[in-house]
Amino acid sequence: MANKDYNGILVFAEQKNGVIHKVSYELLNKGREMAKENDLPVYSVVLGSKNIDVNELIYRGADKVYYIEDYIFNQPKEILYKENLVKLINDIKPEIFLIGATSFGRSLAPRLAASLKTGLTADCTELKIDDDGKLIQIRPAFSDNILAHIKTDTYPQMATIRYKEFSEAERNTNLSGEIIKLDSIKIEDDLVKVIKEIGSKEIDxxxxxxxxxxxxxxxxxxxxxxxxxxxxxxxxxxxxxxxxxxxxxxxxxxxxxxxxxxxxxxxxxxxxxxxxxxxxxxxxxxxxxxxxxxxxxxxxxxxxxxxxxxxxxxxxxxxxxxxxxxxxx
Known part of the structure; x- marks a missing residue:
């Protein structure tokens, strides 16, 4: 059975240079679909500087957007992101937390799961909520020969989802929602230091x-x-x-x-x-x-x-x- 102490679906909105990654809109679309079937609220969280148009997350289906606004998130420091997200998750207690399986998402998610002492299913290709309100996390296994259906007993139920698995949520400027700005937690983190960006070689x-x-x-x-x-x-x-x-x-x-x-x-x-x-x-x-x-x-x-x-x-x-x-x- 679903844990009554937890409620809602939280989507991590990844951003780079103020631009929200499109996988965030795909997860909002899937989150909205599951929320509608199970009468759940949909939240989103974005960490970044002032130049992010977070209203876009409302237009794509989020009921609430938690905006942790600080220039310190301009660099991909997983420990810094983790500390801020752990505090938010412990405060709002979502029952489901979704992260895009991007390079950064795949690095961030296990750190979060370990800190929250919860399970994590990586690289999901489908998500469903069963009759008991538990998240069914579906992903290929055994060299892609089967599709594993996974459920976790701990909360929040966490999963990373691969890009292009779901359609993007349609943009609807008539939708309204609440944007909640939060103070960031600043920590000393010397594990990552960007000296100079000489061009992206990322292939997509x-x-x-x-x-x-x-x-x-x-x-x-x-x-x-x-x-x-x-x-x-x-x-x-x-x-x-x-x-x-x-x-x-x-x-x-x-x-x-x-x-x-x-x-x-x-x-x-x-x-x-x-x-x-x-x-x-x-x-x-x-x-x-x-x-x-x-x-x-x-x-x-x-x-x-x-x-x-x-x-x-x-x-x-x-x-x-x-x-x-x-x-x-």
Whole structure:
């Protein structure tokens, strides 16, 4: 049974340079859905300097926004964030606390769970509330061969949720809510010191509108150059199946699937990818899927809008030539 001492769903709104990460709006959408079914309030918390438009969190569905306003949160200091969030959580006692499974979220969440002496399920792909009011946290397990359904007895029930698993909450400026500004807790934290930011090398293929992915059909890491050429011509990025990432052909940032990135581009081109369930789960919601594979029985053809049975080393260069000729026309 749900613990009556705890109430509501709290969503952590991650921000960088005053810009709220879109995963926060996805979590508000899912939180709002669960709250409506179970008559719960939805809260959000954001830590950052004065230039954050926190009204946006109200427009996306938060009933209350807790705004811990201080320039000290401009740097990604997990210990500092943790101390401030622990105090807030102990004060308002949400029964569910959701964090985006970003690089920062994945680092912050376990520190919070340890301090709160509660459980944490990482990288969830779905959330539900059962008839007893307990949160069911669903995530892939055993090399993505099953979906584990997890419940915790401790509160708050915590989970990190991967980006692009849910749709963003629609923006509604007619919604109203309360913004509560709180004083920050300042602590000495010398574990992280940003000396100079020389440019971000963060790769995020989940935002790409075109993804050209390679799989086991590629013979060597250098063959990704061919896929990258096609991706650039189409204004997109390259992706990869888990198999070639495990082989060291390309870094994990480019991996598509349950254990990689969830992508929803306008166009997804799968080159030499058989179509394992783990990979399909990460790209099946693409608007148009083109599959290139020499094996006519490859599973990828079952979900493809356009299937090309052939050698990718013959097909991809021909597509590149066609795209180039159209660009020059």
């Amino acid at each position: 293929i989940s935002e790409a509108e075109v993804v050209v992915s390679g799989g086991r059909g590629l013979k060597s890491p250098d063959d990704f150059k061919m896929l990258e050429e096609l991706a650039k011509l189409l204004g997109g990025m390259v992706g990869a199946s888990r198999a070639v990432v495990d082989e060291g052909y390309i870094s994990k940032e480019y991996q598509v699937g349950y254990s990689g990135n969830r992508v929803k581009p306008k166009l997804y081109i799968a080159c030499g990818i058989s179509g394992a369930p783990q990979h399909i789960a990460g790209m099946s919601e693409s608007d148009t899927i083109v599959a290139i594979n020499s094996d006519p029985s490859a599973q990828i053809f079952n979900i493809a809008d356009i299937g090309i049975v052939g050698d990718l080393y013959d097909v991809v260069p021909r597509i590149i030539d066609k795209v180039k000729s159209k660009s020059l026309a």
